[in-house]
Amino acid sequence: xxxxxxxxxxxxxxxxxxxxxxPVADVMMGIGDDVAVLRSGGERVWLVTCDVxxxxxxxxxxxxxxxxxxxxxxxxxxxxxxxxGGRPRFALISLGLPKDLEVEFVxxxxxxxxxxxxxxxxxxxxxxISSSRLGIFIDITLLGDAPPKNILxxxxxxxxxxxxxxxxxxxxxxxxxxxxxPGLTTSAEYGAFARLRRDTPTPRVREGELIGAAHSAxxxxxxxxxxxxxLGHICESSSVGVRLFAQSLPVSKANRALSQAVYDGDEWHxxxxxxxxxxxxxxxxxxxxEALAEQVTSATGTPVTIIGEIVPLAxxxxxxxxxxxxxxxxxxGWDHFKENK
Amino acid sequence: xxxxxxxxxxxxxxxxxxxxxxPVADVMMGIGDDVAVLRSGGERVWLVTCDVxxxxxxxxxxxxxxxxxxxxxxxxxxxxxxxxGGRPRFALISLGLPKDLEVEFVxxxxxxxxxxxxxxxxxxxxxxISSSRLGIFIDITLLGDAPPKNILxxxxxxxxxxxxxxxxxxxxxxxxxxxxxPGLTTSAEYGAFARLRRDTPTPRVREGELIGAAHSAxxxxxxxxxxxxxLGHICESSSVGVRLFAQSLPVSKANRALSQAVYDGDEWHxxxxxxxxxxxxxxxxxxxxEALAEQVTSATGTPVTIIGEIVPLAxxxxxxxxxxxxxxxxxxGWDHFKENK
Numbered sequence: 103x104x105x106x107x108x109x110x111x112x113x114x115x116x117x118x119x120x121x122x123x124x125p126v127a128d129v130m131m132g133i134g135d136d137v138a139v140l141r142s143g144g145e146r147v148w149l150v151t152c153d154v155x156x157x158x159x160x161x162x163x164x165x166x167x168x169x170x171x172x173x174x175x176x177x178x179x180x181x182x183x184x185x186x187g188g189r190p191r192f193a194l195i196s197l198g199l200p201k202d203l204e205v206e207f208v209x210x211x212x213x214x215x216x217x218x219x220x221x222x223x224x225x226x227x228x229x230x231i232s233s234s235r236l237g238i239f240i241d242i243t244l245l246g247d248a249p250p251k252n253i254l255x256x257x258x259x260x261x262x263x264x265x266x267x268x269x270x271x272x273x274x275x276x277x278x279x280x281x282x283x284p285g286l287t288t289s290a291e292y293g294a295f296a297r298l299r300r301d302t303p304t305p306r307v308r309e310g311e312l313i314g315a316a317h318s319a320x321x322x323x324x325x326x327x328x329x330x331x332x333l334g335h336i337c338e339s340s341s342v343g344v345r346l347f348a349q350s351l352p353v354s355k356a357n358r359a360l361s362q363a364v365y366d367g368d369e370w371h372x373x374x375x376x377x378x379x380x381x382x383x384x385x386x387x388x389x390x391x392e393a394l395a396e397q398v399t400s401a402t403g404t405p406v407t408i409i410g411e412i413v414p415l416a417x418x419x420x421x422x423x424x425x426x427x428x429x430x431x432x433x434x435g436w437d438h439f440k441e442n443k
Numbered sequence: 444x445x446x447x448x449x450x451x452x453x454x455x456x457x458x459x460x461x462x463x464x465x466p467v468a469d470v471m472m473g474i475g476d477d478v479a480v481l482r483s484g485g486e487r488v489w490l491v492t493c494d495v496x497x498x499x500x501x502x503x504x505x506x507x508x509x510x511x512x513x514x515x516x517x518x519x520x521x522x523x524x525x526x527x528g529g530r531p532r533f534a535l536i537s538l539g540l541p542k543d544l545e546v547e548f549v550x551x552x553x554x555x556x557x558x559x560x561x562x563x564x565x566x567x568x569x570x571x572i573s574s575s576r577l578g579i580f581i582d583i584t585l586l587g588d589a590p591p592k593n594i595l596x597x598x599x600x601x602x603x604x605x606x607x608x609x610x611x612x613x614x615x616x617x618x619x620x621x622x623x624x625p626g627l628t629t630s631a632e633y634g635a636f637a638r639l640r641r642d643t644p645t646p647r648v649r650e651g652e653l654i655g656a657a658h659s660a661x662x663x664x665x666x667x668x669x670x671x672x673x674l675g676h677i678c679e680s681s682s683v684g685v686r687l688f689a690q691s692l693p694v695s696k697a698n699r700a701l702s703q704a705v706y707d708g709d710e711w712h713x714x715x716x717x718x719x720x721x722x723x724x725x726x727x728x729x730x731x732x733e734a735l736a737e738q739v740t741s742a743t744g745t746p747v748t749i750i751g752e753i754v755p756l757a758x759x760x761x762x763x764x765x766x767x768x769x770x771x772x773x774x775x776g777w778d779h780f781k782e783n784k
Binding site: 103104105106107108110113114116117120121122126128129132133137138140142143144145146148150151152153154156157158159160191192194196198199201202203204205206208209212213216220225226227228229230231232233234235236237239241243245439 | 444445446447448449451454455457458461462463467469470473474478479481483484485486487489491492493494495497498499500501532533535537539540542543544545546547549550553554557561566567568569570571572573574575576577578580582584586780
């Protein structure tokens, strides 16, 4: 069997099952979340994550500046640490580079890495450089830390929790669509915004650390695979269902219009299934949800929206529409090895 | 300028200089050694390293089994933790895989990873899978820990120290030469040994931890770039010179004969410049060198040989030959971006 028949998540599950099961000394969370959580012997625990940008898969060399590529490669890892409620600390940068690449490309890449690292107090402490006949790849391992009680994972969402999301949905996906189909039209203003969200995602680092430190949320994830896909990860890990309210989703009219144009009239497709969104998605008991949303917004300026609620597993995952009906949410997040439609 | 004009070490130095200088909280060692050393708040410190295997650069898919590839990809990282005197603990595996790869390849890769991890108590706690149009790459981040006083780095070698090496030299390089030139001849026995050393290097994990815990060595590195290159790293970081004794080098006759055949009569080329050796190279005050060598050999069975001594910087880096003359050692270790001859 080829791996594209099994798919990314099938392959990860196959790997997970082939590894030793059961608790391991000092491992609070291993494979199965955005971060591994490791006891350090000190008061804080370590969080470790890695993510890669591969030329021809995640980026096209001619469509992104080296600075933006460096920023994005680090941002997606920052987002994973943020989604656990931790504080990012140290990065290792592993580069695969073609021999005939201009040195200035590497300079620009590191300018971008620094520009993304320094506002969050992250230090680049190591890495590796290899030649690559395969084009460019940038694999980053990011270490963070947190007091253990601040850590939020995919598991832990409770029936009755409200579902909250930072920022807006679907804009990076609209930016990708505008890149792939030059015939698509939107306002100059929204086009520029969507491209910005595509090329320089904003990891919600301060927001994530605040949410962890508030000790009221029950589960958190960042939206890298699309809202439906990542909400599906929370549902699966927490054994719960979900009811989203379409009219509450923070999606612009411009985004919905582009989604309709690309997906045969489906105005929610970018919002539900667009990848690389890098907003934080978290669940909070209803009594505390509004207070936490206001606390995060007042401290960071980032909007936080209540978009739905956690329901019993048997009720499945559904999107309630304005007309009173509801439709099932099918996770169709990005899969590296399948056709993504 | 293209990066192959600057070379791997020039590029690393350029990156290092572009990063913020000066001490960083909790970073005991950043870029510039085999591992980063990070304070954890606990009694032990963390060691972090990453290294990658790229198809077409480090391996040919048809010339190595997936099991051996998995073992090797982890072994080279284990060797880096070992070279700092630490204990390897946790691995993150980042894979780039072509969509049409057989699932069984990934199964085999993980069998190899487990086979290498488990004897050393290493747990695979996370990772990442990406599709790659670029062929296969396997980037591993390995975390280890150690009591701070056990840690050995490239800096610290003292004039008068003896230079010790585990195992034997040049055999992996001979294995590569046998792969690249089927016309080369050697005994069946040595050929099999050299291929084994090429495909399944033995990281000196227990040896490294013992050397760190003995508190007599002053500096340590693993031989990944070749003896001359890695000894050069110690000399540069420690501001010292070195005198090696050719007749003391642990190099087999069969290896020297192959080296002569490939390198126009230079019997020491594989031993001095062969990469992927993954032995530990360390320096110890003369009064304690023999005792440490015996301690490591009696505990692990691994031979340890005294091959030279640290001399003042002004005396340079030289190889003393049996006839009483000496020749300069030119670091010619592997450079990813230059022609390697």
